[in-house]
Amino acid sequence: ETGVTQTPRHLVMGMTNKKSLKCEQHLGHNAMYWYKQSAKKPLELMFVYNFKEQTENNSVPSRFSPECPNSSHLFLHLHTLQPEDSALYLCASSQVPPGGYAKNIQYFGAGTRLSVL
Amino acid sequence: TQLLEQSPQFLSIQEGENLTVYCNSSSVFSSLQWYRQEPGEGPVLLVTVVTGGEVKKLKRLTFQFGDARKDSSLHITAAQPGDTGLYLCAGILMEYGNKLVFGAGTILRVKS
Numbered sequence: 001e002t003g004v005t006q007t008p009r010h011l012v013m014g015m016t017n018k019k020s021l022k023c024e025q026h027l028g029h030n031a032m033y034w035y036k037q038s039a040k041k042p043l044e045l046m047f048v049y050n051f052k053e054q055t056e057n058n059s060v061p062s063r064f065s066p067e068c069p070n071s072s073h074l075f076l077h078l079h080t081l082q083p084e085d086s087a088l089y090l091c092a093s094s095q096v097p098p099g100g101y102a103k104n105i106q107y108f109g110a111g112t113r114l115s116v117l
Numbered sequence: 118t119q120l121l122e123q124s125p126q127f128l129s130i131q132e133g134e135n136l137t138v139y140c141n142s143s144s145v146f147s148s149l150q151w152y153r154q155e156p157g158e159g160p161v162l163l164v165t166v167v168t169g170g171e172v173k174k175l176k177r178l179t180f181q182f183g184d185a186r187k188d189s190s191l192h193i194t195a196a197q198p199g200d201t202g203l204y205l206c207a208g209i210l211m212e213y214g215n216k217l218v219f220g221a222g223t224i225l226r227v228k229s
Contacts, residue, residue, distance in 0.1 A: 106162075
């Protein structure tokens with residue numbers, strides 16, 4: 001148990017569906033992240049939220065829409081996805097030091113395995 | 118071209134053997150981390166190294182950070198089936214805005 005919980009663990013959706021991934025962290029951290037993990041490729045950072053503000057969007061297609069209502073919860077809304085979006089989506093959290101910003105020592109959830117048909 | 122290269126990509130060994138996996142970059146890391154990811158789970162942090170030349174040990178695992186802080190290695194002594202998993206290195210690269218960058222990982226399979 002890493003203190004970061006992701007739901008659902010598995011999701012199968014059609015290209016016309018709308019679904020949402022949920023992440024909750026119980027570590028008191030103030031930064032949260034979405035990553036995409038595909039086979040044989042490095043983890044791809046998608047979004048970063050720092051103190052509930054989105055601070056990074058790494059050229060992610062608009063069919064992925066993040067939402068961070070508070071520092072403990074993070075959502076990833078999905079719509080009109082493509083088959084190549086099938087992957088493991090990982091959420092992570094970390095503690096940002098006062099007056100600075102550091103993306104180190106991240107704690108990961110178990111991920112949502114997404115299949116787009 | 119990846120900022121951070123890991124080798125080998127895949128390693129299958131017998132229980133009791135030793136192994137080393139490598140993590141290399143042409144850029145300098147301000148710090149580097151090693152994670153292990155088991156099937157169906159997210160990555161779990163094993164160690165963080167910060168100082169060039171630093172060596173850290175975690176039971177049968179030995180982590181080394183290169184003197185120039187551009188490379189790192191993970192050595193496992195007497196591997197056990199429980200060591201099976203994906204080993205990821207991740208480094209904070211100063212010249213890339215202190216971003217945390219991950220390698221593609223080394224898949225380790227230890228057979229009993």
